[in-house]
Amino acid sequence: MVYDFESIIDRRGTSSEKWNLISQDMGPGNDDVIALSVADMEFKPAPEIVDALVDSARNDIFGYDYVTDAYYDAVVGWMRRRHGYELKKEWISVSDGVMPAINTALRAFTRPGDRVIIQEPVYYPFMSAASHNGLTLLNNQLVRDPQGRYRMDYEDLERKAADPRCKAIIVCNPHNPVGRVWDEDELRRLGDICIENGVVVLCDDIHADFTYPGHETVLFGSLGERYAGHCIDFTAPTKTFNLAGLLCSNAIIADESMKRDYDAAAQNIGGLTVSHAGMVACQAAYDHAEPWLDELGVVIRRNRDVVEDFTEGRSVDLVRPEGTYLAWLDCRRLGFDSDGLRDFMRSKARIYCDEGGLFGMSGRGFERVNLACPTRMLERALGSLSEALAAV
Ligand SMILES: Cc1ncc(COP(=O)(O)O)c(C=O)c1O
Structure with a gap:
């Protein structure tokens, strides 16, 4: 390995939200x-x-x-090399984050009182984005097939998309937290239903650069003109290169009139903003840091395998992720209710994950585990979980 993915960096007491949450929720003395x-x-x-x-x-x-050609070239080059998507620089709208951009799109394409579809269990800020914009949520809940793989429920989607007040769907690809990488057929089928019913597809691709072997993220707009003309792909270098604090994302909007409406909505809330540092970092990342990402992929895969091995013979099950650096752990066999599971994980196992219930009712009994850490740190966490499980 050329790069350092082994050193454990102590982020306690820094401005890290993740580490601060421990003392915030559990109080002092939980170092x-x-x-x-x-x-x-x-x-x-x-x-x-x-x-x-x-x-x-x-x-x-x-x-x-202003946004330089060199910046646009970096984004266009990345999407071509990593995702096979040939886009034009004129399709890109910069923003200081994917969530600000999704909120902007909801302002552009919906009116208060309209309805928006999400697919629970899902990244919960989608729900607050809807409510902040006066929208009613329609939950096209993901279902699990007999093999335990999460699937979209198309019959239900058809019914919800046909609602005349329904104006948009927020899709997550790869899906946080369940780790599905939607394949081309699944996306086309969803797209066909949405196009037929005039429902705009807002596709959050922030985890696009994290896929496991055998899976590749298909950006929605890359499905072809018909689909590209009906969607926005929200991309960012921030998950991929750990730059969230620098604030930078790129929305890809192929349809001219949609882009005009999106940009107008962005101007109405202060303009198409992105930080200088975010742009510098994004350009450097896309132009020069690909080898770093390729090495990181090896570490994430190893960490996924470590968790998978851990679950063997224990009463927790891994929903095998196809993408993202997140693991969705099914803890229902432990028999705890939501509060009990949270207390068990935090107070007994001494690990602070995200409670599944945050992602919607269907996430209850699950925990979302972040795999993007040095393997030794993950092993330490699992060692402590193992002791707690032995005492149940
Ligand atoms: C699916 C998804 N979308 C958006 C975000 C946040 O993006 P940003 O920080 O660019 O608003 C996250 C962060 O975890 C995420 O998982």
């Missing part, structure tokens, strides 16, 4: 608890990105920015 929650990584950024930021700090003037 032994290991944080495996919020979706950022326990790794320093790629040195290529750090060098670009240092260079920028030394030489740049931090005035108002």
